[in-house]
Amino acid sequence: MDWENTRALVGPLHANCLVAKVRNIEECQETIRYARINKLSICPRGGGYSYGDAILNHKNLLLDTSRMNRVISLDEASGQVILQPGAMLIDVQKLALPHKLVLASVPSEPTITVAGAAAANVNGKDGWRIGNFGDQVIQIKLMIASGETICASRSENSDVFFAVIGGLGLLGVIVELTLQLRRIPSIFIHVSRHHAPNLSALLTKLKEVKARSDHAVVWLDSFATGHKMGRGVIHSTHWLEDSGEEDLGHSIARSMQRLDSRRAHAAALAPVVSRIVSLMMNFQSLSVGLFNKLYFRYCEIRTRLGSADNDESIVRYSFDASFMIPSAAAVCGPHGYTIQLTVPDTEALDAISEMLRVCQDSPCYPAKLIMRLHRHDDHIVSFCEDGYSLNFEFHPKKRQIVKMKEFADKLIEITIKHGGKVHLAKDHILSRSQFQRLYPRYIEFLEIKQRLDPDELFQSELYRRLLREGTAATAGESAGENLWKGQAAAG
Numbered sequence: 001m002d003w004e005n006t007r008a009l010v011g012p013l014h015a016n017c018l019v020a021k022v023r024n025i026e027e028c029q030e031t032i033r034y035a036r037i038n039k040l041s042i043c044p045r046g047g048g049y050s051y052g053d054a055i056l057n058h059k060n061l062l063l064d065t066s067r068m069n070r071v072i073s074l075d076e077a078s079g080q081v082i083l084q085p086g087a088m089l090i091d092v093q094k095l096a097l098p099h100k101l102v103l104a105s106v107p108s109e110p111t112i113t114v115a116g117a118a119a120a121n122v123n124g125k126d127g128w129r130i131g132n133f134g135d136q137v138i139q140i141k142l143m144i145a146s147g148e149t150i151c152a153s154r155s156e157n158s159d160v161f162f163a164v165i166g167g168l169g170l171l172g173v174i175v176e177l178t179l180q181l182r183r184i185p186s187i188f189i190h191v192s193r194h195h196a197p198n199l200s201a202l203l204t205k206l207k208e209v210k211a212r213s214d215h216a217v218v219w220l221d222s223f224a225t226g227h228k229m230g231r232g233v234i235h236s237t238h239w240l241e242d243s244g245e246e247d248l249g250h251s252i253a254r255s256m257q258r259l260d261s262r263r264a265h266a267a268a269l270a271p272v273v274s275r276i277v278s279l280m281m282n283f284q285s286l287s288v289g290l291f292n293k294l295y296f297r298y299c300e301i302r303t304r305l306g307s308a309d310n311d312e313s314i315v316r317y318s319f320d321a322s323f324m325i326p327s328a329a330a331v332c333g334p335h336g337y338t339i340q341l342t343v344p345d346t347e348a349l350d351a352i353s354e355m356l357r358v359c360q361d362s363p364c365y366p367a368k369l370i371m372r373l374h375r376h377d378d379h380i381v382s383f384c385e386d387g388y389s390l391n392f393e394f395h396p397k398k399r400q401i402v403k404m405k406e407f408a409d410k411l412i413e414i415t416i417k418h419g420g421k422v423h424l425a426k427d428h429i430l431s432r433s434q435f436q437r438l439y440p441r442y443i444e445f446l447e448i449k450q451r452l453d454p455d456e457l458f459q460s461e462l463y464r465r466l467l468r469e470g471t472a473a474t475a476g477e478s479a480g481e482n483l484w485k486g487q488a489a490a491g
């Protein structure tokens with residue numbers, strides 16, 4: 001075990017944590033014993049790709065399961081795969097695709113772990129059709145605070161199952177998962193791009209897309225105002241039938257090699273890209289505004305020329321964005337933050353219009369704004385609704401931090417008013433009272449936690465910020481409301 005200065009992926013938060021990289025169930029049990037003897041709390045960690053304070057636990061333990069990464073079995077007939085918690089999304093795809101099976105609901109970072117994806121109930125680009133990651137989970141084995149392992153599924157310990165998915169590691173350590181893979185006709189998809197000149201046209205187009213597509217994601221021009229407000233470009237797909245011409249093994253190997261070479265290029269270029277992005281962000285209303293105009297126009301021209309569509313492998317479509325688009329950390333900068341808000345379908349036009357107007361009154365517009373489509377699920381702390389989510393990336397300057405708090409609060413209030421939610425794996429700015437109004441079922445969650453973990457062994461900065469009664473966050477620069485105060489004071 002070593003002490004690590006752990007940073008949240010986005011923004012200023014950091015914490016000094018003792019990290020235990022466990023390799024098996026016995027080492028998980030030992031870590032629990034060690035924590036109890038030394039009066040430390042435990043926060044489980046997977047790949048460490050959460051944007052906020054869900055994986056920070058200042059002066060306490062991080063139990064890292066990324067080395068427990070074996071595939072235990074794959075049943076080709078049922079499409080069910082049993083995995084250790086640290087298995088990575090890309091490894092599951094490597095195993096599944098040769099059988100014309102696929103893991104659905106995957107975010108764009110290929111090295112995210114399956115336990116991290118389940119604990120944060122993450123979304124992919126197929127959320128309205130297949131649901132979030134939790135909908136792919138059949139069973140979990142959870143090591144609870146006593147060191148015992150319990151099974152939970154929709155039919156066994158179902159309350160625990162619905163709490164652990166999206167429960168951000170606060171009920172125990174996931175030590176095994178059974179996932180349902182989906183059958184696909186081929187590993188290729190047809191990608192179509194449609195541009196919509198304003199929000200109302202965009203939502204109308206999305207209704208069509210929902211009915212006939214398998215994946216969809218929308219880039220929104222957050223700088224477009226007036227009658228162009230809410231204009232955007234939809235990337236939607238459908239699966240292609242197997243042409244029988246391609247050697248499946250060869251195609252998969254080629255896709256994986258391409259991904260590896262993109263990853264290597266992105267890593268080599270990261271320092272330069274970060275510098276360019278950070279320079280652009282000094283003049284963001286000019287640079288991002290101009291980029292957005294050009295990108296929208298470029299997509300329009302390509303559609304007119306009939307070159308907007310193409311066929312590509314599911315590997316490329318799922319994961320390329322991670323290496324082709326500047327990271328949220330680079331876009332948000334040292335004082336920035338991300339926030340992903342869901343709004344129900346029925347409220348979408350009003351809620352999104354209000355949000356865009358708020359952004360346009362704020363000192364800094366969102367530097368990046370991505371929209372996704374979702375369906376409702378029954379997990380207790382789930383941000384999924386039948387509707388849409390907007391993922392904002394803000395890059396305020398130091399002097400704008402206090403002012404930006406008002407605007408962030410306005411966005412959250414609009415979300416609450418329209419019955420929406422906030423994705424916790426990407427959050428570090430919600431206050432406790434906002435959280436309680438967004439997630440009234442938090443009481444149910446705390447009751448289950450009290451039963452499984454009466455001594456509050458499992459904690460994180462997020463837990464102390466949003467859930468634990470009578471405590472304040474303790475991370476390096478503090479979290480939530482304290483984040484704003486801390487940064488403003490430092491400024």
Ligand SMILES: Cc1cc2nc3c(=O)[nH]c(=O)nc-3n(C[C@H](O)[C@H](O)[C@H](O)COP(=O)(O)OP(=O)(O)OC[C@H]3O[C@@H](n4cnc5c(N)ncnc54)[C@H](O)[C@@H]3O)c2cc1C
Nearest residue numbers: 046047048049050107113115116119120122123168169174
């Ligand atoms: C480039 C990039 C793109 C992304 N795109 C998306 C996206 O499209 N959609 C989306 O929803 N998210 C997205 N994210 C966020 C990411 O999917 C989530 O933060 C995800 O939870 C990270 O998984 P991880 O393995 O890194 O887990 P971590 O970040 O390490 O942990 C995530 C949560 O899971 C808990 N946890 C981890 N392992 C265990 C375990 N063994 N037992 C119990 N709890 C555990 C942790 O305590 C924490 O609360 C993206 C992130 C990046 C960096």
